[in-house]
Amino acid sequence: MRFASLGSGSKGNCLVAEAAGSRVLIDCGLSPRETARRLGRLGLAPADIHAVLVTHEHDDHAGHAYAFAALHGVPVHLTHGTRRAQEAAGRSADGVALRVIEGREPFAVGAIRVEPFTVPHDAREPVQFVLGDGARRLGVLTDLGASTSHVEQTLSGCDALVLETNHDLELLWGGDYPKWLKERIAGPFGHLDNGCAERLLAALDRSRLQHVIAAHLSHQNNRAELARAALARALGCEEDWVGIATQEEGFGWRELKSN
Ligand SMILES: [Zn+2]
Numbered sequence: 001m002r003f004a005s006l007g008s009g010s011k012g013n014c015l016v017a018e019a020a021g022s023r024v025l026i027d028c029g030l031s032p033r034e035t036a037r038r039l040g041r042l043g044l045a046p047a048d049i050h051a052v053l054v055t056h057e058h059d060d061h062a063g064h065a066y067a068f069a070a071l072h073g074v075p076v077h078l079t080h081g082t083r084r085a086q087e088a089a090g091r092s093a094d095g096v097a098l099r100v101i102e103g104r105e106p107f108a109v110g111a112i113r114v115e116p117f118t119v120p121h122d123a124r125e126p127v128q129f130v131l132g133d134g135a136r137r138l139g140v141l142t143d144l145g146a147s148t149s150h151v152e153q154t155l156s157g158c159d160a161l162v163l164e165t166n167h168d169l170e171l172l173w174g175g176d177y178p179k180w181l182k183e184r185i186a187g188p189f190g191h192l193d194n195g196c197a198e199r200l201l202a203a204l205d206r207s208r209l210q211h212v213i214a215a216h217l218s219h220q221n222n223r224a225e226l227a228r229a230a231l232a233r234a235l236g237c238e239e240d241w242v243g244i245a246t247q248e249e250g251f252g253w254r255e256l257k258s259n
């Protein structure tokens with residue numbers, strides 16, 4: 001099993017995972033043309049993708065999911081609430097095969113086992129996903145206001161984690177965002193700051209981790225070195241072992257070895 005990111009952050013998120021010839025995207029917040037271009041960077045084409053899994057309706061995750069899916073004949077998996085919110089946002093599902101999922105019910109896309117899990121975030125019915133191939137599990141968590149015991153149980157024992165480190169609290173509060181926006185971001189349905197991500201990671205069973213990648217960093221309110229340092233503290237590892245998912249580059253293929 002392997003995975004890569006096409007881009008991560010408030011301007012668009014998209015992650016690709018592959019197991020035994022099956023491939024899924026988690027979210028599609030980049031235009032279809034840009035998604036295709038970045039898939040090409042990873043040696044893939046849109047025709048190689050078997051499903052798009054959407055975490056929630058925010059633009060940076062779902063903004064282009066239907067357009068990509070319609071263009072390439074790929075089904076979209078999403079919760080009932082996300083589907084309704086897409087509708088309310090005026091995104092047409094014409095020509096898109098929609099698969100409505102339950103927030104806690106695993107399903108399969110070819111060889112990939114998908115475990116959705118529910119999260120507190122300011123969207124209609126947001127989920128995040130753990131992807132597995134039967135032997136290895138990749139946990140992806142990009143939009144979370146606060147950790148919960150359900151989140152910690154689900155992510156414990158994963159072989160790889162892509163974890164939100166959205167902001168540094170001091171940079172956020174000292175920055176020039178309006179007060180309401182700062183409160184939204186730092187609130188219980190907003191985004192995870194470096195310190196909360198560190199505590200979340202520290203609370204997990206980390207014994208199997210082969211990769212940890214900090215994701216969804218705010219351009220204004222975070223720095224890669226702060227995010228890295230926070231996750232490295234929880235892991236007790238060198239800071240440069242922790243990967244960073246960037247807005248423009250995402251990150252390249254990471255392999256999950258089955259020893
Ligand atoms: Zn969001």
Ligand SMILES: [Zn+2]
Pocket residue numbers: 009010013058060061142143216
């Ligand atoms: Zn987001």
